[in-house]
Amino acid sequence: MLSSKMLITGIVLLSLSGCATVDCEKNTTGKVLAGTSTALVGLYIDSKGYPQASVDTVIVSPGQRIVFSGPKQFDIFFKEKKSPVEQFELPARDGVLILDIPEDVFTQEGRDDPSSQGKKELSYKYGIRVNGKETDPEIRVVPR
Numbered sequence: 001m002l003s004s005k006m007l008i009t010g011i012v013l014l015s016l017s018g019c020a021t022v023d024c025e026k027n028t029t030g031k032v033l034a035g036t037s038t039a040l041v042g043l044y045i046d047s048k049g050y051p052q053a054s055v056d057t058v059i060v061s062p063g064q065r066i067v068f069s070g071p072k073q074f075d076i077f078f079k080e081k082k083s084p085v086e087q088f089e090l091p092a093r094d095g096v097l098i099l100d101i102p103e104d105v106f107t108q109e110g111r112d113d114p115s116s117q118g119k120k121e122l123s124y125k126y127g128i129r130v131n132g133k134e135t136d137p138e139i140r141v142v143p144r
Contacts, residue, residue: 030055043070051130079125
């Protein structure tokens with residue numbers, strides 16, 4: 001488990017190596033890596049000190065995961081009282097945060113918010129917080 005976290009962290013850090021001193025150009029959408037169940041989201045600090053994600057929107061399916069990798073300390077928090085997991089705020093550990101999307105996320109969402117029952121896609125607004133500054137990307141969950 002530890003070695004897979006280190007490998008994923010290494011891949012993300014290598015892909016972000018050019019972001020350390022300049023603002024990076026974001027991709028608009030991130031997806032699960034081919035042959036895996038993992039989507040990677042790199043986090044960096046822009047020239048104004050704000051945290052930024054390597055993608056504006058990450059798309060995953062139930063049972064998949066998102067690995068966030070970036071500064072040693074950051075938090076992910078969900079907005080609009082809507083989260084794919086029980087917690088609304090998640091702290092990173094040593095610059096890495098793994099968010100597992102539950103297999104039954106569509107059932108849970110329908111139970112918590114009847115207006116979303118039968119939807120083909122779920123959207124979660126979340127924030128990234130580093131040193132008191134925040135930015136607001138999105139997670140979309142689509143059926144497999």
